[in-house]
Amino acid sequence: MHARKLVQTAVLTLTAMWAGATPAAGTPGKFHLEETSIEQLHAALRAGETTCTQVVQAYVARAKAYNGFCTQPVTADGKPIAQAYGPQRGGSVVKFPTQTKAINKLVPDFDRYKGKALDYGHMQPTLSDPSVQQQFGIVAGIPNAGGINGLDTLNIRGERSVTCKGKFDAHPSTGPLPADAPAPCEAFRKLPDALERAAELDKLFGKNIDTASMPLYCVPMSFKAVYDAKDMRSTGGADAKYAMDAAPEDSTLVARMRKAGAIIYAHALNSEYNGGSGDPGGDAKPKLASIGTGGARETWGGTTCNPYDTERETGGSSGGSGTSVAANLVMCSICETTGGSCRNPGTHNGVVNIVPTKGIISYGGGIGANPYQDRPGINCKSVADAAVVLDAFRDPKTGFFDARDPYTALPRVIASKTPYTAALTPAGKSKPLAGMRIGVVRELMVKHAPSDGPIIDGINRELKVLQALGAELVETVDPQYPDDPSIPNVTFGFQDAMAEVLPFHMPEILSWKKADGTPEFGVPGYDVTSRAYLVAASAHKAPWPANLNLRRIMGNPPDTDDTISGYTFAFQMEQYLALRGDATIKDWKTLNQNAQYFTAAKTAAMTNWGNKEMDSRTYDTTYTMKRRDSMRMVMMKVLEQNKIDVFVNPPLSTLPAKIGGAAEPNRELRAGFGYGARLGIPEAHVPAGFADTIYEPSFVLSKDGMQYETVAGTKPTVLKSPLPYNIAFWAGPGEEATLLKVASAYEAATHHRKPPPAFPPVAGEP
Template sequence: MTIFSSPWYVIASVVTRTVLLGSVLTIASLPAFAQSRFQVEEATIDDVQEAIQQGRTTCVEVVQAYVDRARAYNGMCTQLVTEDGEPITPGNGTVRAGVPLVFPSTTMAVGKILPDYDDYDGLPIEFGRMEATQSDPDIQQQYGMVVGMEDAGQLNALGTLNLRGERSVTCQAGCDVHPSNAALPTHCPAVCEVFRQQPDALERAAELDAQYGRNPDLDAMPMYCAVFSFKDVFDTTDMRTTGGADASYAMDAPPEDSTIVGELRAKGAIIYAKANLAEYNAGGGNPGGARAGSRTFGAGARSSWAGTSCNVYDTARETGGSSSGSAVSVGANLATCSICEETGGSCRQPAWRNGVVGFVTTKGLMPYGGSIGVEPYLDRAGVHCRTVKDAAMVLDALKNPERGYYDPRDIYSALPRALISKDPYASVVVDRETMGSKPLAGMRIGVVREYMVKHTDNDAAMSDLVNEEIIRVLRDELGAEIVESFDPEYPDDPSIPNMEYNFQRAIAEILPVHMPELIQEKDDAGEYKFAVPRYDVSTRDYLVRAAEGKAPLSEDLNLRSINNSPATASFSFHLLQYLMRRGDPAVTDWKSLNANSKYYSESRAVAMRNWEYKQNIASEGITRRLKMRDVMRLVVLNVMYKNDLDLFVNPTITIPPVRIGYAGEPSVKDRPRGRFPTSANLGIPELTVPAGFNEIVYEPEYVLNEEKDGYDSVTNTEETRLESPLPVGISFWAGPGDEPVILRAASAYEAATGHRVPSPDFGPVGTDDGRKEEEAPEP
């Protein structure tokens, strides 16, 4: 019997809510739909606050409605991949919303994923299996190879909910009983006495209801009763924080909120849940050293503690990472908004795949103090909401009344004051009811053709869809003037004027003097990567001629390829720095972290041990990226000025989400798989908005290589028509400090199109769904 199923936990949980919430609702009471006159599904921040002011709901009812949805939809959505596909007998997982996780007993035979498996002669496959976790040996999790489940009815978006008794493993069950109900049991760690003083999400909602009733002070608390999830890299004093890791801290809730959590808490937000993620923001890869003796295959954003999240529109497909649970929780109406994080694109990638708005700002504008990172000069917080206005309101709420947007714990927040808007960011948002005719008239937008090349059939379907949106909506309906950049592999559109000064010309003018080493870079065979026939690219004379437009650059040196850089070792530094600042007595450094952790695969465990021994953090990668930020900002800003552009637009990416556990779409000519990394590398703002739905995919496949010791991912040319179309994203981006202009353009596009449509698979929770509080959700 686990501690969560003990009589003590059940009694303490129910008694606590009976005492604190009276007869309104308890964790074991009927779902919120039975009593509330307000539906949280698709509700905006304004909707929630207006309903409270009108007496149609209370903050407690709002939070309880989200708890009910978590109980219905936050279960497991992946199954194990085994050698024979035979059923297993899994144990229970951790408790969420009062119910232990139930894992599927079905498995998938590896031969259904890896063709010609009988001929495979490589490293042993690490097949899927159920094992006890490090943090709590009484609960289990999936390890090894997994695959997504079709029509799972579950999403696994939230790893921890801020509910008394289940929000911490250190202080679980009776060790989190409310102080007014009982003394701390003698078997509980002493630190739980302080921890249990903190209200959980429902109790905090009850406090707000008691204090403000129908009259919340929205000037002081603009996020009043907005229910937030947070990617599990942002420290929360009232919830477990481990970066998604199965790490056994002495106290799994940190002693101080991250800056961003603290600001939102002070502005009336409900600190509700920790969102699942790709562990440690996808964890910096493997720095080299020891090698794993086995391997796994397949895509998916995964953490050792919470498992793999699944796509809102097709649970067999990946969410995108690393902020997977953040986007899924918002897309499936499991939270009002979420705070995500990205290093290379981890906010924007899951946003478009799950049909929500993803907003990342100029690096440093949103505070990052008190958070786990991978590469400090790239890591930045972002926002997932269902509307552009909500995202803008969240950004406004993060402004501290004394410090503004400066965060003493984040050195990158020391921005020039001129980059920060003096007016509220939400004030520029275009409203559907009042936007009038041609609200973007006078705005010039650059269409980035480098990010619309039709490398494969998958690229073509999504590129064409977004191109039509740009012309039909932005130009014809909203009145913006558009011009297009140049890429030799994208056909010129005679109906759209060309940029007079494009990215290729800007790169040629700026790169030679600032980064000649990039132009002269050689491949493994010792040949110049960017050789130009009849020119010696190693010479000063060539570089000057290229800068003056008298010699060409290689067509391979473009807006896509210039984002590439060698690996860095910053993860080794940043995670150790986080652990030192956190000050946990059990997990103090890399060695003690690994000693107290368990990882979802052998290859992941080996990589983390290699990071433990990575003492030298100097790398060519960080030098390249820091130089490239300055160089490419010059490129972008010169293109903007010389073409009189306000912003740029392009698809967030041009390939659809792949199936969890299956092959991923190969990268072609420096087109990545999940998002274009320019805004992340440059630290400039970008906002992705739903742009419609794509019903055509070409599923990539695994092919056994000639040596028969591995599998290659290959592009498919066989068309598949989807019964449930998948979202597409359109991105608006510009220079540093240009948040107001992209908010205006993106909100006008959103208002004109209304492309955000919730998945019918995760609709309102009702009395006829057959799911009761005491029943575990079946995947």
């Protein structure tokens, strides 16, 4: 069939689906899209129960139904605002909600507030496309919104690019482009969109699909907006007006997914530029104040919401990767983590998350926050699907190596020689974890506040599942966690190993000072900074500071005068822009000249990043490199000395906050959960249950009335919609196969993954 006719047929069938009709299928009634696996999809294609085109059409229909906006502006009076319109997604223009939330419904005692004027929520045209509006300023989540806003751009002709929008993306078969079309659009329009690629696959293979060479055949996937794609708008979620908003070439991981047969379907909404690494400080100060947690938010795409409760956040910064998989808007998604950016969206949205050792999946062609820690991860609905995706990143000739990413040289010595799918535990196997020792990390199960209880108690219950599967459990010891007499203690813990490793490799830690200038660590009768103490501690002849533990070392160093910071994000963005080679946006200066940001605080932060001179004496980079090497040694010694195969703990101990609401205070107490990204080691996170109770944090006005502070909740609230959480397994570099074995055995025994009930099959969905 002629290419143009293929496209027309696809669009006509898609239109019929939106009208509620069911497209014809080879054997209707067998294949079901919701919660389908890669294996089930391939079986259905071979049986003629569906076609690749019909699968993509069905996902587009779900995006049309469920990818709408789910937040409302926070205003002074709470009055409705005029109807505003967003970008086109799935063939129709998105409508913004007209409702707003009054500030006095969000915070108490607002009549006594004396602080800086607030950055109230409002609608504003985007710089990239003035016909498209977006929410700026403070926003709040909408209960039962009916949408999650998880995908910021779909790979659909006419809407996949702003530069080549509408008629400037007309199929080549329609004739010449208009005379005013931007020059890059002629080459761009020759690239097939998701529907056209599906039609090509159907024409080439029909039922005779080759999953040996294309293991991701016809798998519609999203990927975090920081990963470049040559056939979609690629701006990291920013409202940045590039000369050409699609990237000149695919990021390596997108190219490898494409080669493996995946449908390059959508960019997943993220916290713009991976969260943008905060504000490095500088002359730019926000003129307006923001209040409340924002969740994963972009200036171009808006905010994504939790599919289990759309009033709540999703975890950042890969929020859209988690939500799009959870709500069955895609089959799998590629996230990115610098700290918790894969782990948090995985647990908050109840999806499997596999993050391999740093370097296994290339980061080439992506916008990062800290190149030393940034690494891709995989979100799917099952461990088996995630393993298939992981294997797909191995090139037949070069393996996992990619010349664009120097970290990918490491897998040469640690990558599995056999497919990772071979590590999955076979179904029905009795006691599949017999002979394995699993270490329970109690340092990460301390209840700092009542809000930590629901997840930690839930994970404790799940430990019995691991024992029933044949695993032997041992636990580390923490003075803030009551010892469990039913589980033996390790004979050598993290603090024992830290005492042996840190006095030589990172002695400067013992000299850290608190904000008031007093020493952070101390041992009665010792000067912990002296050579005598350091030597004695390393030989276990002097006590180790009780508060220098796994949680603390994974947190940030104190902000002292000798901390030279601001190098990582400033360097990475400038490097990315130089490599991209855009005619308009070339560096930090031209980026900020051609972009706008969703709050005054974000505008000030990006201005400061652009103005900040990079100091090559950076302490930050040196510290993170030393910490990784030292703490990997600590970790491996604990594993080996106790003959432990895998560690287990919660990936996060608190449930998601309400968008615009108060965040859990004292988050630094829980900083230890960032161990995975900071150590660059593999992690597997698997759905472990649902919590039906939450302890909501709240706002309180400071005594001087100048600012709002947050306090931890003390009273339980029964949730109308239970919220999911995951269990975390982790091990040493290159031990992905061991983690997949444990994770798949646990998953098969529990089946905790459940789709969000508010997003069922749409009319006509197979």
